[in-house]
Amino acid sequence: MKMHPADIVQEIKGYSFFKSFSTDLLLQVAAMMHNEVFPAGTVVLKEGQTNRNLYFLRSGKLEISLAGEVLASFDTPGEVWGEMSVITTNPASTSVKAVTETSCYVIKDEDFAHVHPKDKDRFQALLYQIYCMILTERLIKTNEKARLFEILNRELHEAQNALQRGAGGRVLLIEPDKKQQVPLKMALGSTGVQLDIAADAAQAQELLKENKYDVVVGGDISVDVLRQVEEKKLSPNVILLTSYDVQGNLGVLLNNRFVKNIISRDAEDKNATIRFVLTALGKLLNKDLFGIDKYLTWGVDVQKKVVTHSGQREQLRDDMCGYLKKAGVRSSVIDRVNTVAEEMLMNAIYDAPVDSQGKALFNHVSRKQEVQLETHQQSVFRYATDGVLAAVAVVDPFGALQRDVIIDYLQTCYNGTAGSLNTSKGGAGRGLHQIIENSDLTIFNVKPGVRTEVICLFNLDGQKRMAQPSFHYFFA
Numbered sequence: 001m002k003m004h005p006a007d008i009v010q011e012i013k014g015y016s017f018f019k020s021f022s023t024d025l026l027l028q029v030a031a032m033m034h035n036e037v038f039p040a041g042t043v044v045l046k047e048g049q050t051n052r053n054l055y056f057l058r059s060g061k062l063e064i065s066l067a068g069e070v071l072a073s074f075d076t077p078g079e080v081w082g083e084m085s086v087i088t089t090n091p092a093s094t095s096v097k098a099v100t101e102t103s104c105y106v107i108k109d110e111d112f113a114h115v116h117p118k119d120k121d122r123f124q125a126l127l128y129q130i131y132c133m134i135l136t137e138r139l140i141k142t143n144e145k146a147r148l149f150e151i152l153n154r155e156l157h158e159a160q161n162a163l164q165r166g167a168g169g170r171v172l173l174i175e176p177d178k179k180q181q182v183p184l185k186m187a188l189g190s191t192g193v194q195l196d197i198a199a200d201a202a203q204a205q206e207l208l209k210e211n212k213y214d215v216v217v218g219g220d221i222s223v224d225v226l227r228q229v230e231e232k233k234l235s236p237n238v239i240l241l242t243s244y245d246v247q248g249n250l251g252v253l254l255n256n257r258f259v260k261n262i263i264s265r266d267a268e269d270k271n272a273t274i275r276f277v278l279t280a281l282g283k284l285l286n287k288d289l290f291g292i293d294k295y296l297t298w299g300v301d302v303q304k305k306v307v308t309h310s311g312q313r314e315q316l317r318d319d320m321c322g323y324l325k326k327a328g329v330r331s332s333v334i335d336r337v338n339t340v341a342e343e344m345l346m347n348a349i350y351d352a353p354v355d356s357q358g359k360a361l362f363n364h365v366s367r368k369q370e371v372q373l374e375t376h377q378q379s380v381f382r383y384a385t386d387g388v389l390a391a392v393a394v395v396d397p398f399g400a401l402q403r404d405v406i407i408d409y410l411q412t413c414y415n416g417t418a419g420s421l422n423t424s425k426g427g428a429g430r431g432l433h434q435i436i437e438n439s440d441l442t443i444f445n446v447k448p449g450v451r452t453e454v455i456c457l458f459n460l461d462g463q464k465r466m467a468q469p470s471f472h473y474f475f476a
Contacts, residue, residue, distance in 0.1 A: 050092075051085040053086070064096055180265075340456050352396040391458070
């Protein structure tokens, strides 16, 4: 059913594109608009084809792609697309596809001729002024993306250098998807690491018979091969690649607790996945699991504080928040980092310390009770930002964290039975849950009996805030 122009005006007057329009002009525009609904998967605008329509998003989600590669997605009502081809009359330079069912307003090129003659000049002037504003805003975003791209390139280069500094090694990747194989193969090309790729379990078995591997990497479809590698000690290191969300990880790990190293991959962000795989390989091949700097741009000045007693927590967090604020980090991100830091410090003071027999020293006492740590019990609190990520980490000298604790506590939190395990423990797993849920990525590095490091990363770009947080872990 066609909407009345007055109803359309009530909706579009809040769109940034139309904020300079008078009510009369809005009514004229509304009279031109047609509402269209596109099912999920529909290509609304195709690269290389002529386009004479201007689109305004009402609801749903779309993605922009170039030569088959997804560049961006958007879901904010009022977002406009198609304006470049309307302005220049050139074919569309990108494709726009509906990710979900999408509703939008469409103005066809010929509809612009229906503007009343007395308003035509003003309408055209406003239209091109708004086009200029949109193009300026997009240029700013493009410059920012270029900056972030340069940072990412440096980070990938540093991850490659870390592998080059090592003694090399041989890696087996079990991966059926060729699109996932190629970028990793290219990234490892100049590192001195030899990469063999198996497309399935049978091919992996043959390669394992013929070669010795320093690391074997595979997804959840290859867990049987990874189990065999671990049980028969065919390689000193096994990495399980999982989906990005925590519950997806837990579903796999519950039945595969033999896995000592896990990293998640994000199908929407290939560059991040490559970087995390390179970082993981560098950590294992170089036998160097620890360090917040591995996840930040090279040269970042990491702040370091020693944790000596429980009363110190507030000052440590205040110093950290002040540092992040001075660096220009948004308050919403700082709030999340602060929440995570409090849980990490509580854990370092009350839960991590154990005696020579591995018995917990303080996790039975009230969190309000003052605890003074002896020199050999003290942890190190670190934090930094590189302009793309904020990072916070705590390293304790005990190495008491176990894989089963991570899996079981998180499982109880996500299935609604938090507190059912080890009820004498202060947080009963909720602190671990808080840490992961408030971070974009949490990394656990553990050398049993020696050291535990928990690193939390936060995207500074709000649009990159993960709907599903995730975690990695590495156990020496």
